Amino acid sequence: MPPAVEHSLLPNALVYLAAAVAAVPIASRLGLGAVLGYLLAGMAIGPWGLSLVSDVQDILHFSEFGVVLLLFVIGLELEPERLRSLRRPIFGWGSAQVLGVTAALFAAAFMAGIDWKVALIAALGMSLSSTAIALTILQERNLLQTPTGQTGFAILLFQDIAAIPMIAAVPVLGVAATEGSGQGWFGALKAAAVILGLVIGGRYLVRPALRIIAKTGMREIFTAFALLLVISIALLMQSVGMSMALGAFLAGVLLADSEYRHALETDLEPFKGLLLGLFFIAVGMSVDFGVFLGRPWLILALVTGFLAIKIAVLYGLAKSCGIPRSQQALFAFILSQGGEFAFVVFAAAAAAKVYTAEIASILVVVAALSMVVTPLLLLLHDKAFVPLFRNRQKRAADAIDSNDGHVIIAGFGRFGQIVGRLLYANRVPLTVLDQDPDQIELLRRFGFKVFYGDATRIDLLHAAGAAKARALVLAIDDIEDSLALVDAVRRDFPDLPILARARNVTHYYQLMDHGVTVIERETFESALQLGRQVLCELGFGAYRARQAALKFRVHNKTTLLAVYPFYKDQQQYLSMAKRARDELNEMFARDAKASENDPEKNWD
């Protein structure tokens, strides 16, 4: 980063944050979506707006790290087996999209009389979509698990891979001198070595490191390590000429089945969001209105023509790859824009003198404008296309989440484990949260899916999918944490049923105070069972002992509830409790007497 940026860091941050805080809520309120809000904010503060920021390219470059974090987080949600099952969509649909769009754009440009080299580079660059925009929209609309989202994601992933040879090949078309050709083989070898190192290091170095850091219990160090991890992987990938985002994605996949997945996700989320916002602002700022005002009709025609061709090809692709009819247009719109790779490809071509700086700036403006248009197209889709399909929406239950209907167990110590094993044996999908690294390590060796994290943090519950959970089993030891978690869950997930473990009677009453209805005292049932066995030892029949224990159990529970209103008043509570105890003794004595005196009860 040049010193200029560093010196103006705080004033710049002030401008960006103020623009975002002002523009995004307004855009959201108007139904334009957050992405458009950021883009408009960027235009407003950029060189052609209030001109508050000048170093646009630096900011654009810096904020691309948001895309890297986005892909890392997405990688975290994709386990290697699931990625393997996506092979066909990635290489099949991905290559179909890139080749189809490139061919169509090239043909159109060539027929319009444009030089073939310029046409080819424009077509290649513009065939790629914006991962940042498309994935943000897919996430915002909760579409990632649908066929639309899966196919879109697969295509975006392929584009990340395809961009690498594209950027490498562009200079060949130019007049500038190219590097020695031996570089290619050596580069590929280096890239392969780095990826191999990533796979091995991810498993054998990063996981133990995460465990050690988690054990220190310092959250900010954990967050720092998470950022360090992603940044170092990104730089490593860049150094061998690979896409930073692709590397981060790979690292994410490698950690997807790790117990720290949710914690990493939660910690990186705010950075990812802010940097993506910054990225969109930078795109907005980079729209060069000077070029646009110079030849407005040409540029409008190019943008319109480009979007029409790309959307048409994407729409055809959507039809042939099993996307439901109601979402085909949406799919085409989401992937319609030119992407951040287009900037890189165009810059590389300009550097290689394939075309003049003027053509380069026109292409960049077209790409940037196509990004701005995406949110508008979605608006159009919502207003014009969605009503067409509304009548058929009933069977649109396409969204299937792999962990739908799971049960979250908070606290997986001696108590939570038994609950968990019972559920597990009955094939109930589980998400387990615990914050003792040793415990987690042990359980994972037994094949449980356990995640590290402090369950009282509501953001972790969000990351763990509490919105889609069927129940929360509250089994943590600490009474204050337990009550805090109840309050947080009842506020953020009012429909999620809570089933709680009570440490003692006071905790039981406190849980009732906080609105929990299903509560079990942690020692009551096992003490009752042992009591039964004592009765057997004393000569009671097994069934008689059971009936006596159950009778006691019912009475005890009734008393527990009857005394509840008085538990805060020690004096009254004690006298109530004593009365209940006398009642119980009387009840058992009455039973014994009745059977002694009544021969009708003793006949068989």
Added chain:
Amino acid sequence: MTARTLVVYAHPTPHRSRINRKMVGAARGVPGVRVQDLYETYPDFYIDVAREQRLVLDADLLVFLHPIRWYSVPSLLKEWYDVVLESGWAYGKDGNALHGKRFWLAVSTGSPAEAYRPGGLHGRYFEDFLVPFEQTAALCGMEWLPPCVFHDATYASDEAVDSHVAAFVNRLKDYANP
């Protein structure tokens, strides 16, 4: 000699029993007899089906020893019938595990024999209430032995109780060791 007779004993309140407790005690002393006390073994009503089926297979005489409750069996014994006598094992297609075994009912009632007749307290002859048992045995391909019934358990004299227990044990010995 392995036990070839299985006494399936079901009594929810044995500590108050007058007659069944003595009968089961006497049965335990007969060679070749194995007693399975259901309420003692499965107080929570969760029956180990595989184990019960093994016990049944090992025997060629099944004795059901219990008081009659509401013209039927104590509830845990009903559960035993429901889960142990499975389709495809005890009856139905390939259900021939019990074929040829003998079924002997040894039961007690609280009312005198006179209560079991038309116009009496229970409205029917006692045999009428045994139809479900007989048909259970028939469906499983078992041989039905004449039941051993003790009426009027509430007010019977101690002598009557003792002589019934003795008669039961004698028949059990005859059946168990022919």
